[in-house]
Amino acid sequence: MRENFVIELGTEELPPKALKKLAVSFKDGFEAQLKGAELAFEQIEWLAAPRRLALKVTGLEFQQADxxxxxxxxxxxxxxxxxxxxxxxxxxxxxxxxxxxxxxxxxxxxxxxxxxxxxxxPGKSLDELLSGFLSAALKQLPIPKPMRWGASDVEFIRPVHTLLALYGDRVVNAEVLGLTSSNVSQGHRFHHRGLVTISSADNYVKELEAAYVMADFTARQESIKTQMVQICEQENATFTADQDLLDEVTALVEWPVALVGTFEDKFLDVPQEALIYTMKDDQKYFPLLDNTGNLLPKFAFISNIESKDPQQVIEGNEKVIRPRLADAEFFYNTDKKQTLESRLTSLESVLFQKQLGTLKEKSERISELAGFIASKISANTEYAKRAGLLSKTDLMTEVVMEFTDIQGVMGKYYALNDGESPVVADALYQQYMPRFAGDTLPESLEACAVALADKFDTLVGIFGIGQFPKGDKDPFALRRAAIGTIRIMVEKELDLDFAEIADFAKTLFGNKLTNENVSKDVVDFMLGRFEAHYRDHGIAVELIRAVEVKRPTSALDFERRLSAVVEFSKLTEASALAAANKRVNNILSKNEQTSFAAVNEQLLNEAAEIELVKQINAIAGLVEAEFNDGNYTNGLTKLAALQQPIDNFFENVMVNAEDEAVRENRYAILGQLQGLFMHTADISVL
Incomplete structure (x- = not known):
């Protein structure tokens, strides 16, 4: 027997930022239980609203097979x-x-x-199995701090009130969290107070909608987006979906109704990032922008009720947002009375890290390091140093203390207000880029220099006191800093040596560092990040590791070598050449010599070795010229011509000849081959 099945746990309001994660985890756990019990089903999907976690299973078997x-x-x-x-x-x-x-x-x-x-x-029925399924699925939910309520010992993320379990139109027996299963659910807290009787699993979503509850998270979110698009058309505005905000708002409401509020034009004199931040983060509102990206004196918000007098709801929200905007305005005007440079001394009171000193000291190190990097990439050294020095001063402003996520952004506005160069102001804004995977990169070379300096100062400093990232613990976001560094160097085509930068950064710490191998540790860490970075781009691990073996300390050089290896791997000769290269490495690894004399052509007596040396001589100069110019792809491609001569050599020539001179000469041939193939990457690992 197969029917559709619905299970729902009715609760108090669940944490909105965790709702989606909880629902997906509930679905994964319950699905694992079904599969473990060998109960067949067609599909399982999660449903979630502020006061419920639910699952709908299509075509579920009721009884296990004997x-x-x-x-x-x-x-x-x-x-x-x-x-x-x-x-x-x-x-x-x-x-x-x-x-x-x-x-x-x-x-x-x-x-x-x-x-x-x-x-x-004999197989067990769903009646016999469901309680166990639920207990196991709920136990593995990501709940950091469960709570208890009333006089009960039951624990969950929020108090629970109902447990609905319907197989077709019949209630499936189950007990969990002190509840017994039934066919009732909770209606909307205001529009339909009390319980709702659900007639069948198929009617669950429809009958809850009649009680003003959209149980389907995805459908509810689509409703919000549709309403937002309609509002933007009416207000001549644009809507850019912030997925995190959209998820949070979707998790806050059961019956979404989009409305528009306004605020006074005078607040637009405040940098719009500060206004947008308080709308999104504090109030969960959607700011409305014009077609050029400028903030309009309007905002959209999602109400959880369908009011008979929506104007009252709008006015209530306008009263709430106005004091927040007024605070931003006051803080901004107060901050402008003091220059960023004058705030440098206040950074002496803030520790970056106990062993590494204050933010003032960090700013001074960033300034010197940014100047050093700028000199390597033909950027304006003075602008880079100035931006580095002022890079952390906006952290001491009232606006940033109130709205922490716009650090750097406010630095730009205050720098322009102080009369600093626009280049310096932009560098202050862009110093934290990229903030996350896929984020935009700094635009100017000076901004790149400051962003790299900030990241390298943190990497060298933290590694210099022996605090390495372990597992998922990375309090100083060193992995993100390393990936950001790689992206800036590669995508902005900056041919910088991160070993050289690490060495210079080390000198700026004076005697604060205790790890003598800090530069090597930073290089090793950077090389390890290449694998994570390029795997995210779909490149096979063996290709990345082929380049890693060469330990290039320039991200741009690593990129060029990897691109060459990727192209080389597509050649029909690649597999045979990789195998041959591995054989060469194995033979030479058993020989104590690390360098070989030039090949003596007078000692060549086998046709296959004569032909191989002839082919090597014909292309060696061309290949080395390509490699020296950084044209790794062209160089490796030219080596493909050696595939047949190499195969013939190994098939027809005994490398370990009895005559010592002949044997050493053949080792010299292999050494020359190894040098050509290993120049770009270790092809043998492919």
Whole structure:
């Protein structure tokens, strides 16, 4: 028998930022239980609203199939003594199976004969299984701090009130969290107070909608987006979906109704980032922008009620947002009375890290390091140093203390207000880029210099005191800093040596660092990040590791080498050449020599080795010229011409010849081959 099935746990309002994660985890856990119990189903989907976690399973089997379970006992030789009486081992096994030893079957294998019991196990119904399924699925939910309520010992993320379990139109028996299953759910807190009786699993969503609850998270979110698009058309505005905000708002409402509020034009004199931040973060509002990206004196918000007098709801929200905007305006005007440079001294009171000193010291290091990097990439050194020095001063402003996520952004506005160069102001804004995967990069070379300096100062400083990231613990976001560094160097085509930058950064710490190997540790860490970075771009691990072996300390050089290896791997000759290269490496690794004399052509006596040396001589100069110019792809492609001569050499020539001079000469040929192939990457790992 197969029917559609719905399970719903009715709760108090669940944490909005965690709702989606909880629902997906509930679905994964319950699905694992179904599969483990071998109950077939067609599809399982999660549903979630502020006061419920639910699952809908399509075409679910009600009963497990009966099974024959075989339980093998001890070997017959060990099951009976010399008199043919059962041993303790045999009797213990039989007792565990609920039979006598005499009733046991036997099974013969190529390893001997064994006692065997075949038990017919009847399948259990959903009524018998559901409580266990639910307990297991709920137990593995990501709930950091469960709570208790009333006089009960039951714990969950929020108090629970109802447990709905419907298989078709019948209630499935279950007990969990002190609740017994039924066919009732909770209606909307205001529009439909009290409980709602659900007639069947198929009608769950429809009958809850009649009670002003959209239980389907995805459908509710689509409704919000549709309403937002309609509002933007009416207001001549644009709507850019912030997915995190959209998810949070969707998790806050059961019956979304989009409305528009306004605020006074005077607040637009405040940098719009500050206004947008307080609308989104504090009030969960959607700011409305014009077609050029400028903030309009309007905002959209999602109400959880369908009011008969929506104007009252709008006015209430306008009253709430106005003081927040007024605070931003006051803080901004107050901050402008003091220059960023004058705030440098206040950074002395803020520790960056106990062993590494204050933010003032960090700013001074960033300034010097940014100037050093700028000199390497033909950027304006003075602008880079100035931006580095002022880079953390906006952290001491009132606006940033109130709205922490816009650090850097406000630095730009204050720098322009102070009369600083626009180049310096932009560098202050862009110093934290990229903030996350896929984020935009700094635009100017000066901004790149400051962003890299900030990241390298943190990497070298934290590694310099021996605080390495471990597992998922990375309090200083060193992995993100390393990935950001790689992206800036590669995508902005900055040919910088991060070993050289790390060495210079090390000198700026004076005697604060305790790790003598800090530069090497930073280089190792950076090389390790290449694999994570390029795997996210779909590049095979072996291709990345082929380049990693060469330990290039320029991200741009790593990129060029990797691109060459990727192209090389597509050639028809690649597999054979990789195998040959591995064979060369294996042979030479058994020889104590690390360098070889030039090939003596007078000692060549086999046709295959004569031809191989001829082909090497024909392309070696061309290949090396390409490599020296950084044209790794062209160089590796030219090496493909050696595939047939190399195969012939290994097939027809004995490398370890008895004549020592001939043997050493053949090693020299292999050494020359290894040098050509290993210049770009270790092709043998492909």
């Amino acid at each position: 099974k024959v379970v075989e339980k093998r006992g001890p070997a017959v030789a060990a099951a009976f003594d010399d008199q043919g009486q059962p041993t303790k081992a045999a009797m213990g096994w039989a007792r565990g199976c609920g039979i006598d030893v005499a009733d046991a079957d036997r099974i013969k294998t190529d390893k001997g004969e064994w006692l065997l019991h075949k038990a017919n196990v």
